[in-house]
Amino acid sequence: MEKIEFNLHFSVKMFYFILLSLLIVTVCSLNLRNSTTYKNLQVDSFGDYTSIDCTPGTITNACSYRGVCGTNNTCFCNNDYITYPPNSEYGCNYKQKSGLTAFLLQFFLGGLGVAEFYLGNNDLGAGQLCLLVGGIIFSLIVACFFFCVCKSEDKLELSVMSWISLIFLSVFIWWIYDLVYIGKGWRLDGNGASISPL
Numbered sequence: 001m002e003k004i005e006f007n008l009h010f011s012v013k014m015f016y017f018i019l020l021s022l023l024i025v026t027v028c029s030l031n032l033r034n035s036t037t038y039k040n041l042q043v044d045s046f047g048d049y050t051s052i053d054c055t056p057g058t059i060t061n062a063c064s065y066r067g068v069c070g071t072n073n074t075c076f077c078n079n080d081y082i083t084y085p086p087n088s089e090y091g092c093n094y095k096q097k098s099g100l101t102a103f104l105l106q107f108f109l110g111g112l113g114v115a116e117f118y119l120g121n122n123d124l125g126a127g128q129l130c131l132l133v134g135g136i137i138f139s140l141i142v143a144c145f146f147f148c149v150c151k152s153e154d155k156l157e158l159s160v161m162s163w164i165s166l167i168f169l170s171v172f173i174w175w176i177y178d179l180v181y182i183g184k185g186w187r188l189d190g191n192g193a194s195i196s197p198l
Helices: 002-031 099-112 114-119 122-149 153-183
Strands: 042-044 067-070 074-077
Touching: 099 114, 099 122, 099 153, 114 122, 114 153, 122 153
Parallel strands: none
Antiparallel strands: 067 074
């Protein structure tokens, strides 16, 4: 009978884990903005272009002195600068967030939401931080509850380890998800602009 109860509890916990994972993926997907909107502006590794009134081959205020005027009234921006929003009066006016920095922050400190805070996606960063810290606090509350109610160390240890495992697995899934999105350059910064490529 005890084995059946354990399997039932484990099944319920797995159901909650799957539900939580789907919720996390849904929230992340809803917060991702359309990343292809500005990708069509990319010309080459030197930057992007937009329609600006300037003389070809010159470095002028029209390109914010961060790029060169090209043919057909376009600005070819220096590295890490883009024209954002695309209908701006001046070209090359926005410094992109570094994709490499965001990737490294996500790789080493992703569970704490540091990469999202760096990119200006404070809602996602706060969500990651709350999931980790809130999950640990919730696990401690569950541990205290089982210790006070059950007074059995076997059930306490199993319960606490199950909850902590589910929380860290959820954080790990979100970490992998963001690592791929940042690594591929699909993640946008807090203003909706693309990040620089790795």
